[in-house]
Amino acid sequence: MSTLHTVNKSPFQNQTLISCLGHAKPGDSVLLLEDGVYGAMSGNAMSEVVAGMGANVKLFVLGSDVTARGIDAGRVAEGITSVNYEEFVGMAASCDRVQNWL
Amino acid sequence: MKFGIVVSEGPYTHQASDSAYNFVKAALATGHEVSRVFFYHDGVNVGTRLSIPPQDDRQIQEQWSALAKEHELDLVICIAAAQRRGLLDQNEADRQGKDANNIAEGFRISGLGQLIEMGIQADRTITFGD
Amino acid sequence: MSDVKKFLYVNRKAPYGTIYAQEALEVVLIGAAFDQDVSLAFLDDGVFQLTKGQDTKDAGLKNFSPTFRALGDYEVTKLYVEQESLDERGLTLDDLQDIQYEDEDDDYNEKPSIIVVSRAQMADVMADQDVVLSF
Numbered sequence: 001m002s003t004l005h006t007v008n009k010s011p012f013q014n015q016t017l018i019s020c021l022g023h024a025k026p027g028d029s030v031l032l033l034e035d036g037v038y039g040a041m042s043g044n045a046m047s048e049v050v051a052g053m054g055a056n057v058k059l060f061v062l063g064s065d066v067t068a069r070g071i072d073a074g075r076v077a078e079g080i081t082s083v084n085y086e087e088f089v090g091m092a093a094s095c096d097r098v099q100n101w102l
Numbered sequence: 103m104k105f106g107i108v109v110s111e112g113p114y115t116h117q118a119s120d121s122a123y124n125f126v127k128a129a130l131a132t133g134h135e136v137s138r139v140f141f142y143h144d145g146v147n148v149g150t151r152l153s154i155p156p157q158d159d160r161q162i163q164e165q166w167s168a169l170a171k172e173h174e175l176d177l178v179i180c181i182a183a184a185q186r187r188g189l190l191d192q193n194e195a196d197r198q199g200k201d202a203n204n205i206a207e208g209f210r211i212s213g214l215g216q217l218i219e220m221g222i223q224a225d226r227t228i229t230f231g232d
Numbered sequence: 233m234s235d236v237k238k239f240l241y242v243n244r245k246a247p248y249g250t251i252y253a254q255e256a257l258e259v260v261l262i263g264a265a266f267d268q269d270v271s272l273a274f275l276d277d278g279v280f281q282l283t284k285g286q287d288t289k290d291a292g293l294k295n296f297s298p299t300f301r302a303l304g305d306y307e308v309t310k311l312y313v314e315q316e317s318l319d320e321r322g323l324t325l326d327d328l329q330d331i332q333y334e335d336e337d338d339d340y341n342e343k344p345s346i347i348v349v350s351r352a353q354m355a356d357v358m359a360d361q362d363v364v365l366s367f
Contacts (some may be wrong), residue, residue, distance in 0.1 A: 003359060006228075008117070019244070023355040034117045057349050064124075085128035092226050093103040093134070099364040100229040102110070102244070102252075108365070143255055143367075182258055213264035221363040222237055222266065227364055232252075 002027050003022070004095035005057075006035035008102075011046040020101040021053035029091055030054065033062035039067060042077040051077065062088060105129050106224030107139045108217065110231035112147035112223045113162040116154070119148050122230035123165055129175055133197050138176045138220040139166075141209075143231070146184045149177070151206035170208035177209045238269045245277035247297070253281045254296045256367035260323070264306035267348040271361070272303075274355060275314035279321060281363070282313065282328040282346070297329065301347065304333030309345045316351045 005024050017032070017039045024030055032040045039050055040061035050059075063082040064074065076082060083091070087100050094098040107126060111118035126136050141148055148163060155161055170177050179189060187205075191211050195203040205211065221227050241260055247253040257280065263270060274282060281297075286297040301312070311331060318324060325348060334340040349357065 001359070008230075008232075014277065016244075022351060023275075023358060025355055025359050034121060054184070085124050086132050089105075089129045089132055089134065090124060092228060094107070096328050097361060097364060098228045099232065099242070099358060100225055102229065102231040102366045110367070135268075142259075143251065183255065214259055215265070216366075217259060218263040218266045218268070219366070221239060222235075222268065227363050228287070231366070 002029065002095050004028070004091050005030045005082075006098070006100045007036040007039065010035045010038040011050065012038065016101050017046075017050065018053065020042045021050070021057070022059045025045045026056035027058075029058045029060060029095060031060045031062065031088060031091065032080075033034055033065050037061050037065045038070065040066070040077055041071060041075050043075065047077055051079065060091070103129075104135045104137045104197040104225045105221035106137050106227045108227065108231070109139060109141045109145040110143040110229060112144035113153065116232055117145070118232065119158070119162055119166075121173050123162075123169070124177070125228065125230070126169065128147065136175055137224050138178055138216065138221055140217045141177070141179045142183050142217065145189050145231075146189045147213055149179045149189055149202045149206050149209035151185075152204050154217065167206050167208040170184045173208070175199040175208070179209050179211045180217065181206070181213055182225065208220060234265065235268055238271070239263065239361060239365065240271050240273055240361040240364040241360060242275070242287045242358075242364060243281055244276040246277040247286070248291065248293055249314040253278070254294070256365075257296060257299050259365065259367075260303070260308055261306060264308055270308050271310040271312060271353060272308065273312045273357065275313075275317045275319075275351075277315045277321075278282045279313055279323060279328075282311070282331070283323070284327065284329050290307065300329055300331050303331065304345055307333075309333040309343075310347060311345045312354060312357050313346050313348050314351055315348050318348070338346045355361040
């Protein structure tokens with residue numbers, strides 16, 4: 001039993017990613033998409049917080065939104081897997097429910 | 103899997119309708135069913151046929167109308183949210199005494215019950231919003 | 233006959249600055265007719281939606297807060313409110329409306345609909361749902 005969480009806002013814009021990670025259960029998946037992809041970057045003021053709070057979940061980032069924003073793939077933090085839409089669909093199917101943090 | 107999709111923001115201002123569109127296309131391409139796409143809050147504005155986006159940009163309403171036609175998708179615009187924001191079909195325009203309607207092809211206006219029904223009938227419900 | 237599903241309506245935003253709180257309630261009211269197992273979650277700024285004494289006259293906005301008190305009549309009786317979200321915002325249960333329902337299994341005694349839960353308990357509530365609608 002696991003949840004696919006999605007977050008679409010930068011952790012610098014609001015607390016949504018922090019709240020999501022604070023409620024996700026071990027083994028859940030968290031997908032960062034749209035402006036949420038900034039939360040997947042290494043080397044910024046939120047990177048360690050995200051890594052720490054995300055230690056018990058599987059973190060993913062939507063590749064097309066990373067590329068759109070000119071973020072080099074090498075700047076996606078270690079442990080965060082880049083996925084495409086078809087994989088996003090697959091994750092939504094294989095988790096038990098989807099919770100979109102808006 | 104049967105997916106129910108909610109789009110709760112309007113075109114261009116938020117990426118929500120684009121993300122939803124891409125998700126729906128990928129779901130259909132990988133053999134899943136999309137039972138309904140429900141437009142709520144400002145999402146109802148995706149369904150206006152009067153938008154004239156710049157030619158060098160994606161045509162959001164047209165994309166949805168075309169996808170709906172190709173895959174027989176059920177695109178539902180919430181009547182309460184639509185009334186608030188001035189999105190009408192001919193029936194609503196007549197009923198409410200308005201001098202025009204603006205709904206795009208492939209969309210239909212219906213009640214919030216369609217959202218709940220979608221949640222009940224789909225295997226997964228996904229919301230694209232703010 | 234459809235199965236009964238657990239629906240959770242997640243509210244994380246303050247009222248009035250945006251329409252999400254009000255239009256979320258409209259979904260809840262319509263949804264009540266479908267006899268599903270409905271819960272509402274109030275966390276982060278969503279806890280502000282439930283405060284007492286909202287007076288919108290001078291702001292020229294519609295005061296939709298009385299609608300929360302009517303939820304019991306629609307058999308929506310589980311309003312989970314997150315303790316940490318209250319604490320962070322300097323609120324206590326006393327700052328919130330008194331929302332009750334009549335328990336038809338207990339002589340129609342009035343009971344509180346608001347259930348204050350910890351963040352960890354809220355996470356468990358969320359993980360228990362079939363359909364999560366966020367606004």
